[in-house]
Amino acid sequence: MRLALSLCLLLAQPAVADVQNPLQPSEAWPDIRDTLIADAPDPPIDPGQLLLDAPARADDPAVVPIHLTQPPGAAPIERLVLVIDNNPAPVAADFTFGTALMPLDMEVRVRVNAYSDVRAVAWLKDGRQVMAGRFVKASGGCAAPASKDPKAAAAEMGQMRLKAAPADDGRTMATLMIRHPMSSGLQRDQVTLLDIPAMFIDRMEVRQGDAPWLTMSAGISVAEDPVFRFAVTPGTGPVTVHAEDTDGHQFDQALTLN
Template sequence: MKRALVLALLAVPVLGLGAMAAEVANPMQPSALWEDMRLAVIGVDEEPPVDPAIFDLDAPPRADNPALVPVRITQPAGAPAIRSLALVVDGNPAPVAAEFTFGEALMPLDFEVRVRVDTYSDLRAIATLADGRKVMAGRFVKASGGCAAPAGKSMDEVRATMGEMRYRTADEDGRRIGTLMIRHPNFSGLQRDQLTLLTIPAEFIQTLEVKQGETPLFTMEAGISISEDPVFRFAHAPGDGPVTVHAEDTDGRIWDQSF
């Protein structure tokens, strides 16, 4: 009897570690939402293969803040180049968070962005390779309410700082790491003004283009799911000339900045 009790107690931490390991891995789960939207999003009805030898996506199993969920997309050395990528949050009101194109200078890819997650959902990236093949990676993320989360600043501060940009660089393993920060509320159309309680119309950065000199680094066509005050972190081959940023939002505002 005592031996059985000891064995049972010893099994508890092992089971706990197993559950923790499963949570850390947090692979994608079967998604009826994705089944319904796949053809519209990627243009093919066939499920793209998941292949970590080509690229992987990392996101927290349980998000601390559903309006600021970090997503990192990486490739191992020698992996085939990714030309474009669709970032999808299955359970969001507008599931396609953004569509990116990447220049050769970003290969192999190491790219980070923050998104809103509205409900427990698969968060997936569908990459198109240079030869036209599509490959997928993703994680299941436990988060809710990200698309309707209140803005972090007052409307006066939002208007005063909108379009401001900062850029910093660091060198790591022979590559340059750029971090681009843009002030913009990226209103989703589902948030309420905390003073008037009226719904704030959607207003977000729709187009972003980043270059170094004449060399394209990346472009983005975005929807409502990119976070407030978006931050982009990306590794690239060192190049010549300033880093230039061109951004446009849904209200027709344009910002250009050179670093």
């Protein structure tokens, strides 16, 4: 009887992920909001259209996983802006999506430089805007030392891999990995102690044949060696990736989803 009562109480409680790190009042957000959506009010937080999951306290502030999902029946997303309110450059990435990625199930790794709200603002195909977010406790992510020797990182820069696995909803879970130091401009060489100039992938396009999967315009907050994990309904033809960084390097590769 006692066990049954305990189970009932446990099931009656909300999921921990729903309450452990909601968005907090943010002094930085009003200015960021005005830049994104002019003087419009905050987009509503609507779990029926968009969810954002992030750790309440990051294990590594330079590699914080952000998981963006939509429940069944949600309206397709045309554009999504990922914002880290208290980062030096708050807009981490601006994404557009093709229909092959709808409903959205995507994870990206970012740097968090100070305790901050991490939020996503989405423009839906039906014309609405919605928002989702979490408050993440982390500090120093944008200035954290690179994990690799600079020469090794330069030698690998632009290499790509695409892996596939079954997704829970019957689609394919694709994992795109790109080698790049994503230097933020706030890091120091651990040998010379000189500042490392900013150099990061700021544009990326992923397609399969003529069908767009996603595009990204990014800033300094995307983590070193970017990894994008997303559910997709595959079409036909090779998957092509085009990426450009702020130093003018261009990386193009045709990949097989397997």
